[in-house]
Amino acid sequence: MPKKFELPNNSPPIIPVVVIENAAKAPDLARALLAGGIKSVEVTLRSPAAIDAIRAISTLVPEIVLGAGTILSPNQMDRAAKAGASFFVSPGATNHLIDAAIQFEQPFLFGASTASEAMALREHGYRRLKFFPAESAGGKSTLKGLEGPLPDLSFCPTGGINQTNAEEYLTLPNVFSVGGSWIAPSNLIEAGAWAEITSLAQTASRLATKI
Numbered sequence: 001m002p003k004k005f006e007l008p009n010n011s012p013p014i015i016p017v018v019v020i021e022n023a024a025k026a027p028d029l030a031r032a033l034l035a036g037g038i039k040s041v042e043v044t045l046r047s048p049a050a051i052d053a054i055r056a057i058s059t060l061v062p063e064i065v066l067g068a069g070t071i072l073s074p075n076q077m078d079r080a081a082k083a084g085a086s087f088f089v090s091p092g093a094t095n096h097l098i099d100a101a102i103q104f105e106q107p108f109l110f111g112a113s114t115a116s117e118a119m120a121l122r123e124h125g126y127r128r129l130k131f132f133p134a135e136s137a138g139g140k141s142t143l144k145g146l147e148g149p150l151p152d153l154s155f156c157p158t159g160g161i162n163q164t165n166a167e168e169y170l171t172l173p174n175v176f177s178v179g180g181s182w183i184a185p186s187n188l189i190e191a192g193a194w195a196e197i198t199s200l201a202q203t204a205s206r207l208a209t210k211i
């Protein structure tokens with residue numbers, strides 16, 4: 001199968017970024033997001049339970065578009081792929097990761113926050129990038145600045161995105177998606193507050209209808 005460099009054009013416009021401490025909760029979390037109209041989730045590899053959480057979601061809730069985030073090593077890519085992740089996300093990009101990514105069919109959303117970082121990824125064939133950390137890297141004005149010289153690149157800003165500022169990001173022509181933890185915060189996951197997460201997802205998914 002040919003390498004898919006990036007998320008497809010019809011990729012979900014809102015990607016909840018989650019930290020899961022208890023893999024047993026992961027399927028219910030995915031169902032709560034789907035019930036609220038959110039079709040994707042990025043499970044960050046920041047907790048010991050993350051790989052088991054990915055496996056549980058991919059087995060029990062295969063209809064959600066499932067990403068593995070905070071990928072920092074090829075070994076994590078391998079484990080996430082075997083657990084069923086369908087795309088990868090990293091806060092940045094290294095030559096080591098870029099070289100390893102070519103061996104996986106999963107698209108990779110590499111992170112960039114400067115023109116040079118974005119250009120380096122573009123040279124490797126990536127046109128859709130994570131813009132991270134979005135708010136502290138200049139937010140919308142940085143994205144507007146990148147659009148002129150790099151018009152073929154499109155971004156998924158994450159880091160400091162919330163229900164209040166997400167809409168403005170989504171209206172930028174070079175933004176294809178936004179990501180963030182506001183839809184499923186760790187405390188609500190830990191509490192199993194699925195109705196609350198569904199409600200946050202419903203509110204967030206209405207943003208997607210505006211773009």
Ligand code: 3PG
Pocket residue numbers: 017091132158159160161179180181182
């Ligand atoms: C992250 O990697 O933690 C994401 O970018 C989420 O950031 P947020 O918690 O600011 O939404």
